[in-house]
Amino acid sequence: QVQLVESGGGVVQPGRSLRLSCAASGFNFNRFGIHWVRQAPGKGLEWVARISSDGTSQHYADSVKGRFTISRDDSKNTVALQMNSLRADDTAFYYCARVVLHLSGNYFDYWGPGTLVTVSS
């Protein structure tokens, strides 16, 4: 069955870095783009970043552009989110999600359970 599992969350000081990983299984990983979405505690969903199925295209939210980098390793079926210069407002649950490209409209069909990142001194 399709599974996505995030790891790498934790407590980090402002200005420091953290690397999240999303491990995928149960499907042909190299056929799907992967996205990161975050949710501050008690708040709504915020899209963060995306990498295409072949790894050649990435997009970022304005709030993380220049600080976060998304990458993928198809040999390990993983997607990483390198987060630098972390700020207090980056504190959130981070989810990875698989995107389905449908003729009439794309959507995120599988999500991981999330990993919590807390930025605090």
Add this chain to the structure above:
Amino acid sequence: DIQLTQSPSFLSASVGDRVAITCRASQDISSYLAWYQQKPGKAPKVLIYAASTLQSGVPSRFSGSGSGTEFTLTIASLQPEDFASYYCQQLHSYPLTFGGGTKVEIK
């Protein structure tokens, strides 16, 4: 960037009620809209994609309508397991965006 405005942000309803949640886009997104349900402590789950297509396995009491800039998620008869938060998402162009969410609570 495309802004999505969801309303209401909070909804109190009873089991069996028909409820509707609206999502307005700041520009034409055709039918590139999805709806998600999220329960506390869980990841979101897709209900509707392409504005009106029911995801496999989702009960038929959920339906989506609209195109362009105005969209609606309707729950025909609210069930106890439907009390949750709901989000719309546009997948028309980057950066992707979500609506602010609607929390559906028991009256």
